[in-house]
Amino acid sequence: MRISDLLDIIENQGxxxxxxxxxxxxxxxRINEKPEDAASYYLxxxxxxxxxxxxxxxxxxxxxxxxxxxxxxNYVDQLHAAEQEADPAMKLSTLNRVAHEIANHxxxxxxx
Numbered sequence: 750m751r752i753s754d755l756l757d758i759i760e761n762q763g764x765x766x767x768x769x770x771x772x773x774x775x776x777x778x779r780i781n782e783k784p785e786d787a788a789s790y791y792l793x794x795x796x797x798x799x800x801x802x803x804x805x806x807x808x809x810x811x812x813x814x815x816x817x818x819x820x821x822x823n824y825v826d827q828l829h830a831a832e833q834e835a836d837p838a839m840k841l842s843t844l845n846r847v848a849h850e851i852a853n854h855x856x857x858x859x860x861x
Contacts, residue, residue, distance in 0.1 A: 803856035
């Protein structure tokens with residue numbers, strides 16, 4: 750499984766909370782199976798769990814689910830590119846940038 754396959758899981762399961770729970774579970778497995786990319790999977794696990802924490806107890810509007818999916822996709826795309834990078838400094842820079850983006854992303858509550 751590639752890191753980009755996480756996006757297929759979310760899309761195939763309708764971009765809902767359960768799909769992010771599955772992604773977090775897979776990320777935890779990958780942390781243990783692929784230690785050279787553990788930091789990337791750990792960051793995505795945090796992002797997925799933040800989504801679950803924010804939306805598990807309320808209705809999730811489709812436009813909000815789509816918007817949050819695009820944020821998650823942005824993280825995955827950056828980390829996937831970092832996996833291919835040979836320069837350790839560039840990998841670290843990408844990890845730091847994505848960690849900053851995840852930490853500062855405000856998850857909006859549904860207005861339902």
